[in-house]
Amino acid sequence: MIVRYDAAIARGELSPDAAQRRVAERLGELVSAFDHEAGRPSLLSRFVKRKPVVVRGVYLWGGVGRGKSMMMDMVYDVIPIREKRRVHFHAFMQDVHDRLRVERSREVADPIIPVADAIAQEAGLLAFDEMIVTNSADAMILSRLFMRLMSRDVTVVATSNRAPDDLYKNGLNREHFLPFIAMLKDRLDVLTLDGPTDYRLQRLGGFQTWYAPNGSPSTEALSRAFFRLTDFPVEDREHVPAEDLAVQGGRTMFVPKSLKGVAVFSFRRLCGEARGVPDYLALARRYHTLILVGIPVLGADRRSEAARFKILIDTLYEHGVKLLAAADAEPKHLYADTDDAFEFERTISRLNEMASADYLQSGHGASYRLGHESTSA
Numbered sequence: 001m002i003v004r005y006d007a008a009i010a011r012g013e014l015s016p017d018a019a020q021r022r023v024a025e026r027l028g029e030l031v032s033a034f035d036h037e038a039g040r041p042s043l044l045s046r047f048v049k050r051k052p053v054v055v056r057g058v059y060l061w062g063g064v065g066r067g068k069s070m071m072m073d074m075v076y077d078v079i080p081i082r083e084k085r086r087v088h089f090h091a092f093m094q095d096v097h098d099r100l101r102v103e104r105s106r107e108v109a110d111p112i113i114p115v116a117d118a119i120a121q122e123a124g125l126l127a128f129d130e131m132i133v134t135n136s137a138d139a140m141i142l143s144r145l146f147m148r149l150m151s152r153d154v155t156v157v158a159t160s161n162r163a164p165d166d167l168y169k170n171g172l173n174r175e176h177f178l179p180f181i182a183m184l185k186d187r188l189d190v191l192t193l194d195g196p197t198d199y200r201l202q203r204l205g206g207f208q209t210w211y212a213p214n215g216s217p218s219t220e221a222l223s224r225a226f227f228r229l230t231d232f233p234v235e236d237r238e239h240v241p242a243e244d245l246a247v248q249g250g251r252t253m254f255v256p257k258s259l260k261g262v263a264v265f266s267f268r269r270l271c272g273e274a275r276g277v278p279d280y281l282a283l284a285r286r287y288h289t290l291i292l293v294g295i296p297v298l299g300a301d302r303r304s305e306a307a308r309f310k311i312l313i314d315t316l317y318e319h320g321v322k323l324l325a326a327a328d329a330e331p332k333h334l335y336a337d338t339d340d341a342f343e344f345e346r347t348i349s350r351l352n353e354m355a356s357a358d359y360l361q362s363g364h365g366a367s368y369r370l371g372h373e374s375t376s377a
Helices: 002-010 018-038 068-078 089-105 112-122 136-151 178-187 199-203 216-230 234-239 267-271 277-286 300-318 338-354 368-375
Strands: 057-061 084-088 125-129 155-160 188-192 243-247 251-255 257-259 262-266 289-295 322-327
Touching (some): 089 243, 112 136, 136 155, 216 262, 251 262, 267 289, 267 300, 300 338, 322 338
Parallel strands (some): 057 188, 125 155, 262 289
Antiparallel strands (some): 243 251
């Protein structure tokens, strides 16, 4: 692991970072533990499917843009087992809920047990990106689910913007969630990656967050921002991956461009179609940055679109999602329906705050509104 990290620095792909190096050294111990337990006596044995024994996992937390996901991807690639799964935490919990519904339909006495056992059978290593708990349904099942997974010798590696003690902070019935926090701290090594450099924000240096008017220059600027944020080769722009994002209730939402926590949508697709809170919640939980193009001036003929746009902005704001957008006007001139213009004032305020350095430096999650409500209400 440390060899790979140093090689990336030597190639100029990374800048030397003392905090990252400390994490790389600990993750190197994780790789060595898997190497040792696998006992790979030959090249052939590397490809033999086998269940690894218990290896102590890692919970890696820190501010946005410090390289947590990059470090996890690096260690995940070199851990020498085939039975492993790397997944965004929100997508994992959506999968868990889908599996629980199936087990409940079979009238299983305790559906968590067969769900956890099935997941453990599929992977001896679970790597979670952006662990965050924002609802009581997830909080209620996590302790029992993960206790069962770890009893089945599953190793967990997770990244988060929050320390374990801050997960589901101020949540409903949080006392039932505390055993999960205790288990994380007992079963995983908690590491902090919070160096002085926000690499994600650094990548946006020189880029605006709001472009007006719509048109080729704005679209091209947002395109450059997307490729800088995701490291995707510009010459391969025709093959940027898409995603079918799971939405509560068993639906999916098609995301035209989805890569490394960045999503790209047109206003027409996101606010011109029949969408609601579940769609926007799924989006806000899954992505740290949304690029939205083609926002029109919202007059009396676009009241439905304006209503959806207000819900979208509220949801993004409450989850600390970064917004890069192209529109026909600046936020203060975006709403042209004078009948209820006062209802749009909060949206304008939030759009302005979402362009601030304070907001851009905040972590992705559900706590931003709680600490800043007085500035945006």
